[in-house]
Amino acid sequence: MPAYGQYCPVARALEVVGDRWSLLIVREVLFGGRRFNEIERGLPGISRSLLSQRLQLLERGGVLERRVREEGRVPEYALTAAGRDLHGLIGALRDWGGRWAFDDPRPEELDPAWLLSSMSRRYRRGAVPRRMVLEFRLRGGRRSHVWLLLHPRSGSEVCLKHPGFEADLLITAETRALFKVWLGRLSRAEAERRGLLRMEGAADIRRAFPEWFEWPSLPPSRGAAVGGSPAAARG
Amino acid sequence: MPAYGQYCPVARALEVVGDRWSLLIVREVLFGGRRFNEIERGLPGISRSLLSQRLQLLERGGVLERRVREEGRVPEYALTAAGRDLHGLIGALRDWGGRWAFDDPRPEELDPAWLLSSMSRRYRRGAVPRRMVLEFRLRGGRRSHVWLLLHPRSGSEVCLKHPGFEADLLITAETRALFKVWLGRLSRAEAERRGLLRMEGAADIRRAFPEWFEWPSLPPSRGAAVGGSPAAARG
DNA sequence: CAGTATCCTCGAGGATACTG
DNA sequence: CAGTATCCTCGAGGATACTG
DSSP states (O other), X not given: OOOOOOXXXXXXXXXXXXXXXXHHHHHHHHTTOOSHHHHHHTSTTOOHHHHHHHHHHHHXXXXXXXXXXXXXXXXXXXXXXXXXXXXXXXXXXHHHHHHHSOOSOOGGGOOHHHHHHHHHHTBOTTOSSSOEEEEEEEESSSOSEEEEEEOSXXXXXXXXXXXXXXXXXXXXXXXXXXXXXXXTSSXXXXXXXXXXXXXXXXXXXXXXXXXXXXXXXXXXXXXOSSOOOGGGGOO | OOOOOOOOHHHHHXXXXXXXXXXXXXXXXXXXXXXXXXXXXXXTTOOHHHHHHHXXXXXXXXXXXXXXXXXXXXXXXXXXXXXXXXXXXXXXXXXXXHHHSOOSXXXXXXXXXXXXXXXXXXXXXXXXXXXXEEEEEEESSSOXXXXXXXXXXXXXXXXXXXXXXXXXXXXXXEHHHHHHHHTTSSOHHHHHHTTSEEEEEOHHHHHHGGXXXXXXXXXXXXXXXXXXXXXXXXX
């Protein structure tokens, strides 16, 4: 971001992380995004060239580092000490946004691929005894069928096509409701009671499921600073 | 700022306050800037039309309000509850910036008019028994002679021309040093010892002077994430 | 004092195609 | 898989002049 010409720590901070997308990129890496395509998946709408340019700016800004661990392996991005220290700033943004700008999802935000990338990023490694396949059948979003693979050791994977394994847990839901449940704006019980979400699978798996993720915790809304679409208010 | 298309509180917050200049405008109002020209003075380099547009965006975003108190009076800007709640975010920016992006001032940042507007914003109303005139004679900045008027009740005023009153306190300084002292990056004693700053006036006034302002408190630098100009490292 | 209206520029960033 | 190079567009925002 061009300089502000002020010897002020707020202005200086914004020069480094104030560019459009930059803090969202940091958010991705903060939650474990390491590879280029992985980071990109968490930022639908960004172009590859812009992501590439922003990553370079953040590297020059001392916020992250690009590393090629071994000859021939893919590059990985990691936060520096300064970058990790941005967690407080991201937290402040999340708190404020949750309180004042986080009403119901807008239709164009209902992208299941993004939701799953977000869940995948918050998967607790090793929380699962064996490979688990979660199947999502969704209504009212930009995609109706997605899968999430949880590996016991390595990590998790988003699949937009049938992964070839049978599902251990089938989640059928209104996309809007699934988003709200994930982001703590609607309880699972309430969603199930209202027929907006249903989970099928072995009882122990259904019971254990919530433990597999670190659910985002948000402050309660204190009124919309910005209004959402009126249609969004329903549910 | 255009939408990010993510149902994420961080992204939503950035949609409201992530535009260039927006958080600096909030900073100005947070520290008591109320009128258009007053806010503008804290943001050298912004154009009036851009400031006007950003103020409108922030108003639509629910962050501030524009009010005309009485028929015929000038409009004033005030933060809403959501806007006041941004102090945590601004604080996080200041903390991070102070730690990782706040090395020595760059030459183009040495604008005494801005520094005085900043001091003026942090003047403690009523800290002064009678009207006080501070005269600054500065070297190495974009301006060499400025005045700050402190009124016992109403507030403070920056003057770029002789205010017509005799000075109660004369501060002669290297502009760079004055900036660093104000922002806690150099102690007054050290600056005086090194001949970078001198204060002349009645002893009790010189002694009382620090109490007239709320001095910005910054975290210590933990290493520059971004490098300043090498020449800036000296003083 | 506090803006707004209009015109114009230039640079950020998308689209596309290409590479180690 | 992880980018980069090139070309082109369009819109953000500066300059200027004007107003209640």
